[in-house]
Amino acid sequence: MKRVLISIIVIGGLLAGMFYILNKNKKKTEAETAVVAQTNTAVAVRIDTAQMQQISLAYQANGTFMPKQEVTVAAETGGRVVRVLVDEGSHVSAGQTLAVVEGDRLNVNVANAQANYDNAQATLQRYESALATGGVTQQQVDGMRLQFESAKNNLKSAKIVAGDVTIKTSVSGIVNARKIEPGAYVSAGTAAFDIVNVSTLKLRVNVDEKNVATLKVGQTVDVSASVYADKKFTGRITFIAPKSDGSLNFPVEIEIANNPNNELRAGMYGTALFGAEGSTNTLVVPRTAFVGSIADNKIFVLKNGKAIETKVQSGRSFGNDVEIIGGLVAGDQVIVSGQINLNDQAAVQVIK
Numbered sequence: 001m002k003r004v005l006i007s008i009i010v011i012g013g014l015l016a017g018m019f020y021i022l023n024k025n026k027k028k029t030e031a032e033t034a035v036v037a038q039t040n041t042a043v044a045v046r047i048d049t050a051q052m053q054q055i056s057l058a059y060q061a062n063g064t065f066m067p068k069q070e071v072t073v074a075a076e077t078g079g080r081v082v083r084v085l086v087d088e089g090s091h092v093s094a095g096q097t098l099a100v101v102e103g104d105r106l107n108v109n110v111a112n113a114q115a116n117y118d119n120a121q122a123t124l125q126r127y128e129s130a131l132a133t134g135g136v137t138q139q140q141v142d143g144m145r146l147q148f149e150s151a152k153n154n155l156k157s158a159k160i161v162a163g164d165v166t167i168k169t170s171v172s173g174i175v176n177a178r179k180i181e182p183g184a185y186v187s188a189g190t191a192a193f194d195i196v197n198v199s200t201l202k203l204r205v206n207v208d209e210k211n212v213a214t215l216k217v218g219q220t221v222d223v224s225a226s227v228y229a230d231k232k233f234t235g236r237i238t239f240i241a242p243k244s245d246g247s248l249n250f251p252v253e254i255e256i257a258n259n260p261n262n263e264l265r266a267g268m269y270g271t272a273l274f275g276a277e278g279s280t281n282t283l284v285v286p287r288t289a290f291v292g293s294i295a296d297n298k299i300f301v302l303k304n305g306k307a308i309e310t311k312v313q314s315g316r317s318f319g320n321d322v323e324i325i326g327g328l329v330a331g332d333q334v335i336v337s338g339q340i341n342l343n344d345q346a347a348v349q350v351i352k
Contacts (some may be wrong), residue, residue: 042349047302050285050328055318056225057214057275061205061252065225067172067266068255069197074187075101080167084182085238086193090175093119098193099167099180113151113158120144120151173197196266201256203235203270210316214275215240220272221254225264233264235272284321289334290314294322300335300342301328302350307335309344 027148060113079101086098094191127144177194180186203223207215215237223233239253254272258264294314302305312327328334342348 042305042347043307043341044351045300045302045307045335045342045348046352047333047350048286048289048336050283050330050332050334051323052330053279053284053321054279054281054320055284055323056279059211059274059316059318061207061272061274063203063205063270064270065201065203065264065266065268065270067173067196067198068200069173069195070176070204070266071169071171071195072191073098073167073169073182073195075167075188075190075192077101077165078187079185081180081182081184081186084178084180085146086175086178088175088178091173092169092175092195093172094170095168097166097168098175101165101167101186110155110158113155115251117148117151117155120148124148167192169193169195171195171197173199198262198266199258201258201264201266202238203254203256203272205252205254206245206247207252207274208317209244209248209250211274212240212252213331214248215252224271224273225254226269226271228263231263233259244342276341282315283324283328283330284318285324285328285334286336287317287320287322287342288336290322291339297327299328300339301349302333302335305347307339307342307344307346307348309342 082102083100124144127141131141173195176196180192219237221235223235235254235256236254241251244250289299297312299310301310313325315323315325
């Protein structure tokens, strides 16, 4: 009994000692955590200053050159191709014959129509002469006159169809593709040639809503091509879309006269430079000051060691800087790094 009692006392003492040590360690850990929490309450950030800058109004927009005119010339009637008069790369003029389709059967139709016309004309003349002597009635003459008019119209139609045996172009330009060969049979509507006019080209670019307001139809624009870094071209704005696309960009079309050597080609990559002659003194902040996208217009401003969430009104973009129309003044310190860890009124520590 005495041994049991001693064992109980020993075990109790051991448990009490273990509890005391654990409790002491817990208090030490909590104290250390509190110290760490006190030293880490401030979020590390980097800052920059909103300031007035003289900003060039020049901005660029990229696009692809397109021909002002591009048409596919097709056969007007079916038949066998007798001759092809142009090759790919040939310069052609409006109205020029590009190919000839066999027209023997059509020429026979013209001859038959001509014979019917001549016969109707001779018969009408006899009827009109006989009318004076009473040999025919006025009704018979009128009927013959209708037959003569019908024969005349049929002859005109046959001649028009016969003329369609030549395949002609309606525009001037360069033969970009030849799709028929001598001896081939074509049907009416068969594509025969692609004609491209590159004496004048179009450059279609997208301009954002903040810059499109400065543009107008007829305005001259400097244009460059990526493959001709040392050459400049001048274009003229011919179209500004009245409606933006889903990204709030407005399609703008610029017409450029090619040089005498037609060095610009459709499909080349081009750049339009707008507003090169102007500048403005405006308040700007770095693009990195914005939380999320620029369209969210949210910036954290440093005041008295705290991050103050501020709603601003952004304007135009100038490279890495963004114009501020409202919400900030020159000299405001804006947070440009570390915003992901910030809430409004959060304490911050500025690092360099």
